Amino acid sequence: xxxFYFGRLMEIFPFFLKGLWMTSKIAFISLVTCTLIGFIxxxxxxxxxxxxxxxxxxxxxxxxxxxxxxxxxxxxxILPEWGIQLExxxxxxxxxxxxxxxxxxxxxxxxxxxxxxxQWEAATSSGLNGIQKLRLVIxxxxxxxxxxxxxxxxxxxxxxxxxxxxIGIMELTRVGWVTVVRIPEGLMVFTLxxxxxxxxxxxxxxxxxxxxxxxxx
Amino acid sequence: MIEFKNVNKWFDKLHVLNDINLxxxxxxxxxxxxxxxxxxxxxxxxxxxLEKIQQGQIIVNDIPVHDKSTNLTKLRAEIGxxxxxxxxxxxxxxxxxxxxxxVNVKKLAKAKAEKIALEKLEQVxxxxxxxxxxxxxxxxxxxxxxxxxxxxxxPEIMLFxxxxxxxxxxxxxxxxxxxxxxxxxxxxxCVVTHEMGFAKKVADRVxxxxxxxxxxxxxxxxxxxxxxxxxxxxxxxxxxxx
Amino acid sequence: xxxxxxxxxxxxxxxxxLTGLRSTFLIAVVSIILxxxxxxxxxxxxISGIKIIKYPAIAYIEIIRxxxxxxxxxxxxxxxxxxxxRIPEIQTGILALMLNSGAYIAEIIRAGINSxxxxxxxAGVSSxxxxxxxxxxxxxxxxxxxxxxxxxxxxxxxxxxxxxxSLISVMELTRCGQTMTSERFMPAEAFLTVAFFYMCxxxxxxxxxxxxxxxxxxxxxx
Ligand SMILES: Nc1ncnc2c1ncn2[C@@H]1O[C@H](COP(=O)(O)OP(=O)(O)O)[C@@H](O)[C@H]1O
Ligand SMILES: [Mg+2]
Numbered sequence: 001x002x003x004f005y006f007g008r009l010m011e012i013f014p015f016f017l018k019g020l021w022m023t024s025k026i027a028f029i030s031l032v033t034c035t036l037i038g039f040i041x042x043x044x045x046x047x048x049x050x051x052x053x054x055x056x057x058x059x060x061x062x063x064x065x066x067x068x069x070x071x072x073x074x075x076x077x078i079l080p081e082w083g084i085q086l087e088x089x090x091x092x093x094x095x096x097x098x099x100x101x102x103x104x105x106x107x108x109x110x111x112x113x114x115x116x117x118x119q120w121e122a123a124t125s126s127g128l129n130g131i132q133k134l135r136l137v138i139x140x141x142x143x144x145x146x147x148x149x150x151x152x153x154x155x156x157x158x159x160x161x162x163x164x165x166x167i168g169i170m171e172l173t174r175v176g177w178v179t180v181v182r183i184p185e186g187l188m189v190f191t192l193x194x195x196x197x198x199x200x201x202x203x204x205x206x207x208x209x210x211x212x213x214x215x216x217x
Numbered sequence: 218m219i220e221f222k223n224v225n226k227w228f229d230k231l232h233v234l235n236d237i238n239l240x241x242x243x244x245x246x247x248x249x250x251x252x253x254x255x256x257x258x259x260x261x262x263x264x265x266x267l268e269k270i271q272q273g274q275i276i277v278n279d280i281p282v283h284d285k286s287t288n289l290t291k292l293r294a295e296i297g298x299x300x301x302x303x304x305x306x307x308x309x310x311x312x313x314x315x316x317x318x319x320v321n322v323k324k325l326a327k328a329k330a331e332k333i334a335l336e337k338l339e340q341v342x343x344x345x346x347x348x349x350x351x352x353x354x355x356x357x358x359x360x361x362x363x364x365x366x367x368x369x370x371x372p373e374i375m376l377f378x379x380x381x382x383x384x385x386x387x388x389x390x391x392x393x394x395x396x397x398x399x400x401x402x403x404x405x406x407c408v409v410t411h412e413m414g415f416a417k418k419v420a421d422r423v424x425x426x427x428x429x430x431x432x433x434x435x436x437x438x439x440x441x442x443x444x445x446x447x448x449x450x451x452x453x454x455x456x457x458x459x
Numbered sequence: 460x461x462x463x464x465x466x467x468x469x470x471x472x473x474x475x476x477l478t479g480l481r482s483t484f485l486i487a488v489v490s491i492i493l494x495x496x497x498x499x500x501x502x503x504x505x506i507s508g509i510k511i512i513k514y515p516a517i518a519y520i521e522i523i524r525x526x527x528x529x530x531x532x533x534x535x536x537x538x539x540x541x542x543x544x545r546i547p548e549i550q551t552g553i554l555a556l557m558l559n560s561g562a563y564i565a566e567i568i569r570a571g572i573n574s575x576x577x578x579x580x581x582a583g584v585s586s587x588x589x590x591x592x593x594x595x596x597x598x599x600x601x602x603x604x605x606x607x608x609x610x611x612x613x614x615x616x617x618x619x620x621x622x623x624x625s626l627i628s629v630m631e632l633t634r635c636g637q638t639m640t641s642e643r644f645m646p647a648e649a650f651l652t653v654a655f656f657y658m659c660x661x662x663x664x665x666x667x668x669x670x671x672x673x674x675x676x677x678x679x680x681x
Contacts, residue, residue, distance in 0.1 A: 064615075065661030066654045067622030070633055074654065077646030121267055122304035122363075126318040127293035127370070136321060140308045155525070162527035166626060173529055186537025194526040194534065201525040 005185045009192065012179065019175030020196050026171060027158045027200070029093055034100030034157060035150075041101055042108025043134060056105060063102035068163050071095050076167045092164035100157045107149045111142035144215045151208040155201045162197070172196055218243050219264060219374065219405070224273035226259065233259050234270065235429040241407065243373070246400050248416040248437070249409045251426035252452060257409045260426065261376045264407070265296045278373065290322060297367025301379040303359045305351040305366070311338065312347040315366045323370065337365040341395050357388030361395055368399075375399060377408040411456050413441060425449045469648050472639050479635035480656050486549070486631060487618045490556035494617070495610075497557055498564025505565060506572065516565070523562035529623050531555050536627045552624035560617050567613060571606030572598075604675035611668035618660055632656055 044052040045060070063071070075098070076091040086094065115138050123133040165174035176193035180186055219241040226234035233256045241247050249257050262268045263275055266282050266289060275282040280292055306314050312334055319330035338344050341361040351359055360380055367375060377396070381389040393415050400406065400419045410416070416423055416437050423440040425433040425448075433440060433449050444450040469476075504516035523531070532555040539551060546554075575598050583593040625634035636653035640646045 061661075062654075062658070065658040065665075067619040067633060067657060069622050069625070070636070070650055070654055070657065073636065073640075073646065073650045077640065078650065081647055116304075118300060118302055118304035119306065122298075122300065122306070122366075124267060125265055125293060125296070125298035126366070127290045127322040128318070129290065132321050136317060137306055141306075159525075159527035162529040163623070165529070173527065173533070176530065176533060180533070180537045184537075184541065186534065186539070186541050190530055190534035190538060194522070194530050197526045197530060198522065202521065205521070205525055 005183055005188060008183050009179075009185070009188060012183075015179070016172070016175055016192060016196065019170060019172040019193075022169065022171040023158075023161055023173075023197075024200065026089075026092060026096065026161045026164065026169070030096035030100055030157055030161065031154055033093070033097045034104050037097060037101035038104025039108050041105035042112065045105055045109040046112040060102045060105060063099055064106075068095070068099050068160055069166060071099055072164060072167060088167045088169055091167060092161075092169050095164065096157065096161065099160065100153070103153050103156070104150065107146055107153060108142075110149075111144075111146035112138060114145045115141050148208055148212040148215055151204055151211060155204045155208065158201050158204070159197065218276075218278060219407070220274075220276045222274040222276070224263065224270050224275060226263065226268065226270045226272075233429050234263070237273070237431060239424070239431065239434075241405065243405055244403050245421045246404075246406045246408070246419050247422050247424055248420040249407060249424045249426060250411055250416070250452070250456075251432075255426045256429040257426055258378050261378060261407050261409060264374075264376060265293050265298055267298070294318075294322060294370045295373050297364075297370070297372040297375040299360070299363050299367050299375070299377045299380050301382050303351070303356075303363045303383070305359055305362055307351050309350075310347065311343065311349050311351070311354070311362050314351070314362060315369050318366070318370050334365070334369055337368045338362070340368065340398070341365045342391075355388060356384045357391045360384065360388075360392045364392070364395055364399075374405045374407075377406065377410065379409050379411075381410065381412060413456065417441065425452065427452075465645060465648050468639075468643060468645055469652050472635070472649075472652075475635050475638065476632070476652060476656065479630065479632040479653075482549075482630060483618065483621055483632040483656075483660075486553060486556070486621045486624065486629070487614070490553050490560065490621070491614055491617055493553065493557040494560035494564055494613075497561030498568060501561055501565035502568040502572075506569060520562045520565055523559055524566075528555065528559050528620055529626070531559055532623055532627060548627045549624070549629045552621070552627060552629050556617060556620060556624075559620065560613055563613055563616075564610065567609045568606055570609075571602040574605045575601050607675050608668055608672040611664065611671055615661060615664045615668065618664065619657065622657075 041056050041059070045056045047053065072092070072095045075095040076086065076088065079086055079091070112134075119137055119141065120133060123137040128136065161171060162173040165171055165177065168174070170178075172193055176189050180189045183189060219239075221237045221239040224234055224237040225232070237260065249260065251257055259268055263270050264277065264282065270283055277292060278295060280287055282292060305311075306317070309317065312331065315334035315337055316327075316330045319325045319333055320327060323330075325333070335344060335347065338347055341364055343358060343361055343365065346354060346358060346362070351362070354362065360383075364375075364380075380396070381392050384392065389412070393412060396406075396408070396415070397419055408415070408420075420437045422434055423437045424431060425440065425444075425446075427448050433445055435445075440449070441453060444453055501516050501519060504512040505520065507513055532552065535551050535555050536548070539546065579597055579601065580593060583597045588596065621631060622633040624631055625637060628634065630638075632653055636646075636649040639649040643649075
């Protein structure tokens with residue numbers, strides 16, 4: 001019985017690899033865009049401008065206050081109603097970008113705010129402009145605070161890609177869902193799916209732990 | 218030259234600078250003293266616009282510092298600032314700390330900037346530490362690096378905010394020596410300090426502040442031996458017994 | 460865009476949303492209590508020196524943390540029946556939330572215990588306090604300060620995570636939005652209303668977490 005299904009599962013294993021590829025693709029693109037947007041928003045959030053701070057704050061509160069699956073539905077169902085046509089893949093990436101950059105923004109802002117005021121003042125006195133101050137003095141120091149939770153956030157984002165399966169993207173979780181309908185071995189199918197996620201995220205968890213220890217030292 | 222014209226500044230309700238009028242001619246060494254919280258730091262921080270003022274004008278070498286149109290980069294290149302807590306960049310070596318402004322503000326080539334930075338490090342006696350990180354230096358050495366960093370843009374004016382207050386007593390001398398050397402080169406200097414020896418030796422004038430006002434200003438011998446106000450007399454007796 | 464936003468339909472569906480809100484709330488409360496128990500047990504095993512309970516606890520925590528919640532939900536939803544276990548979706552969902560949050564809570568508690576400085580214990584010993592007094596008067600109050608705010612944060616996460624139960628047709632808040640969308644095809648009204656309710660829960664929990672953060676964190680004076 002088990003071996004029969006196990007054989008079937010091995011037959012369709014390439015299908016899982018395709019799902020893994022899709023998951024990796026979405027994860028990779030999202031991590032890059034989220035990091036870029038997250039850093040920019042984080043800089044805004046830690047800036048002196050009250051308006052920028054508030055605006056980013058509202059955005060962050062909305063993202064942190066609602067479930068990701070609801071955000072996906074909003075992007076996927078509502079934007080077309082407002083005349084913005086999106087393919088499922090684009091909608092998934094957009095939802096990931098919106099969600100992930102809000103979380104990364106908070107991490108970045110926390111890191112920047114952890115740098116003592118004296119560093120800003122010293123850089124100001126040397127005549128550096130705003131961008132130079134951030135690039136040369138503040139961010140390099142803040143990275144120590146930012147990096148461990150950032151990698152931790154990457155793990156969360158990779159896992160969150162599973163939720164985009166709800167709009168029909170054929171990534172790993174969706175592959176499992178489709179398979180389990182034909183091969184009624186839930187434990188086996190989703191153990192395999194879970195194992196494939198484990199392969200991607202566990203090294204990052206270890207990296208995050210390592211960074212945390214190293215940066216604390 | 219630095220000129221304060223009717224300068225007023227508030228932190229919320231606190232009137233931290235109260236109608237300041239002051240002229241500091243080129244080449245003068247002005248020592249500023251006064252009780253803690255009297256506004257000394259705020260006074261010199263306004264000169265390179267680390268703090269904004271609400272009323273009046275500050276003019277540095279004919280540039281109105283607090284005008285919107287003022288080119289702050291150019292202004293700050295003419296003013297070196299040394300902080301009580303050094304504020305060296307911990308992620309950079311000593312040499313990188315000193316080279317940062319010439320490379321990024323003046324856009325000098327690396328080699329040229331390095332040459333100038335090494336000259337300044339030599340001036341403060343720390344050439345051999347150029348590859349070290351700030352955390353590897355003593356407080357006195359860190360403050361000397363901070364002075365070199367302030368000098369590297371060849372400023373006409375140097376501002377010091379209690380440069381020796383965070384130092385262990387045995388390190389104060391090495392920092393003051395560097396500053397005395399600067400005086401002999403004719404640098405215009407404003408120094409917030411309670412080091413009376415330094416003030417008596419090199420200051421052209423001593424300014425005594427209290428509650429945001431200039432209470433007394435005059436040459437050091439007059440000020441220390443014969444203060445005009447009770448508050449100054451009381452303050453001097455306190456730092457003497459200290 | 461928002462000009463033809465249909466408030467009447469929302470009003471019509473309001474009773475449905477309120478039942479959804481109630482079950483989201485119930486699911487969250489039950490799950491967090493169970494997760495707390497799971498977390499305490501898992502953490503105790505994790506920090507105990509006994510290998511046969513320590514390593515299973517580590518495996519549990521790491522497996523949960525490195526796989527998506529949705530996969531865990533499907534694992535139970537499709538997997539339990541193959542073991543002959545047929546339980547209602549809502550119980551499957553609560554089980555998944557419990558196991559998932561339990562692993563994170565175990566790590567939060569462990570961090571809290573590790574955060575109490577060795578010197579504090581020594582100071583307690585020097586003052587002549589016995590073990591129970593040290594625990595009660597020194598270690599627990601400090602560990603609690605480090606543990607409670609992230610625990611409340613985990614609460615917020617759990618409420619949002621419970622939205623995934625809609626995918627195994629548990630009738631909670633998000634599922635109500637899906638129902639309304641399929642019946643009336645008004646996704647904007649449906650999901651923005653759902654989002655609004657989640658925001659309300661979020662702000663309440665966030666206020667609580669921030670308050671506890673201010674109240675409970677003790678920092679050593681410098
Ligand atoms: N950024 C600030 N915001 C509010 N009050 C400040 C700030 N900086 C300084 N002050 C207040 O202004 C007064 C003068 O400060 P400061 O110039 O640092 O005094 P001093 O250097 O003479 O000790 C003090 O009462 C201080 O508390
Ligand atoms: Mg001061």
